[in-house]
Amino acid sequence: MLQRAVEGLTWFVTKILNMEVLVKKHSTSLPPPSPSSSLSSETKDDDDNAYGLSWRLAVEANNVGPWRTVPARCYKHVQSYIMGGQYQNDVQLIADQILAYAFHIPLSSDGFDAWVFDVDDTCISNINFYKAHRFGCDPFDSGKFNEWMMKGACPAIPSVLGLFKKLIERGFKVFLLTGRDKATLGQITTLNLHSQGFVGYHRLILRRGEYKGESASKYKSEKRKEIESEGFRIWGNVGDQWSDLQGFSLGNRVFKLPNPMYFIR
C-alpha cells in the first residue's frame, strides 16, 4: 500500500516537474544552457580526460619527445590527477615495488651498497609551486621557480621519505643527486631536506659551476660514474625525470616516479 502511494506521488511530482520544464521552454527569458549544449560540454570533458590519460601515460613511458608545457586540454586531468590522490597512489605503488626489490638484494658488509635519489619531485615536492602555474600548462618561469626554491618550503613526498628511511635502515648508502646549483641553492636545499626528515643520507651532490648548461642526463651520469669509481655499487636509481635514468652508470635498476608537470632534458 505504502509502496503504491509513493509510486503515485512520485509520478505526480514527475509530471509537475515536466510541466515546469515545458513552461520554461516556452518562456521568453534567456534560456538556461540547453541539455544538448551541456551534454556536449560533458563530452568535451570526457574527451579531454581520455586525452589527458593517454598523454600522461605516453609521458611516463618516455614516448613524448622533449616538451615545454602540458597541453592546455590536459589541465583539468592533470589537476585532478595530482590533487585527487591518484598521483600519491602511483608513487606509493612504485615505492612498494622498490622496497620489494631492495629487500632481496644480498648486501655486502663492506658498506659500498648504494642507492641514488633525485631531489625535486622525487624526495621533496614542487606541487605547491605548480598548483599556482596551472600544473605545468603555463610556460616555465625560472625566476619565479628560483624564488620558490629559495623559500625552502618543499614538503616531503611521504612514500619516498618512508622508502628513504627504510633503505638507510637496511644498510644502503643513499646519495641525493640534484641539478640544483650548489653556490646559490646548496644551503637552502640542505635545510629544506633536513626539515622534511631527509637526514642520514651519505652525500648530497649539487651542481657545481663547471656543469652549468650541461644536460641533466650527462651531468648526472658523470656524477654516478664518480660514485661508482669510489667503489660503490648502485643498486637502485630513482627519479621523476627520464634524464635521471638515462645515460650511463645507471645503476642495477631504475625507477621512474610520475611527473606530468614538467620535462627536464
Add this chain to the structure above:
Amino acid sequence: MLQRAVEGLTWFVTKILNMEVLVKKHSTSLPPPSPSSSLSSETKDDDDNAYGLSWRLAVEANNVGPWRTVPARCYKHVQSYIMGGQYQNDVQLIADQILAYAFHIPLSSDGFDAWVFDVDDTCISNINFYKAHRFGCDPFDSGKFNEWMMKGACPAIPSVLGLFKKLIERGFKVFLLTGRDKATLGQITTLNLHSQGFVGYHRLILRRGEYKGESASKYKSEKRKEIESEGFRIWGNVGDQWSDLQGFSLGNRVFKLPNPMYFIR
C-alpha cells in the same frame, strides 16, 4: 508558486520514502543489501580501479620487475581499459607522436633509413586470445597460445597499421622483428600479417633455432645489430614490451606501446 508546490511534494515524498526505510529496517524478512554494504562494494571497486591505474602506469614505465600474471584485483580495470577504448586512444596518441618525429627526420637517398617494429601486440593484436584468459590474470598457457597463433587470426592494430603505411610511403625500410619461431610459425605469421594489410615491409625476421631459449632482449638486440651492420640507420624502434626496447642497437628513439596483459623478458 509551481516551484513551491514541487518543493512541498518532494519533501512529502522524501518523508514517506524515509518511513519506508524505517519499516524495512524493522521488518523480519531477509534484509536487502544495506546501504553500507553496497557502499563498501563500491569502495572496493574504486580502490581496485585506483590500484589498477597505478599498477598499469608502473608497468608501462618499467617500474615492475618481471611479472607472470596480472594481479587478480586489476582484472576489471584492465578489462575496461582494453575493451572500453582507452587502450586504443593510448596507442593512437603514441602513433601520432611517432609520426611527428618521423616526419622531421632528414631522409637520405641511399635507401638505408630504417624502422623496426615488433609483431605481437604491436602490429597485430592478441586481445581476442587474452579476453578468454582474463586479460592476463590467468597463468600463461603456451600450448593454447600456440594454437591461437596457428589460426593466423590476429587482427591489425589500426593506428599501427596506419603508421606502418605512412613510414613506408615516406621512404623508410621497415623491419618486422618477432620472437615467434620461424620453423613452426613463419608461414602463418606471414599470412596473418599480409591478410591484415602489413605488406611492403623490407624484411620479417623470425626466431631461428639457434636463438631458442635466448631472452627477447638479447635476441632482438643481436638482430638489430645485424641490421645496422648491413648499413641501415634505425631511426625508430616500436614495441609493446620493454625487452623490445632494451639492450643494444636500440635505434635513435624507442617507443613503448601499452600492454598490461603480459610481460616478456
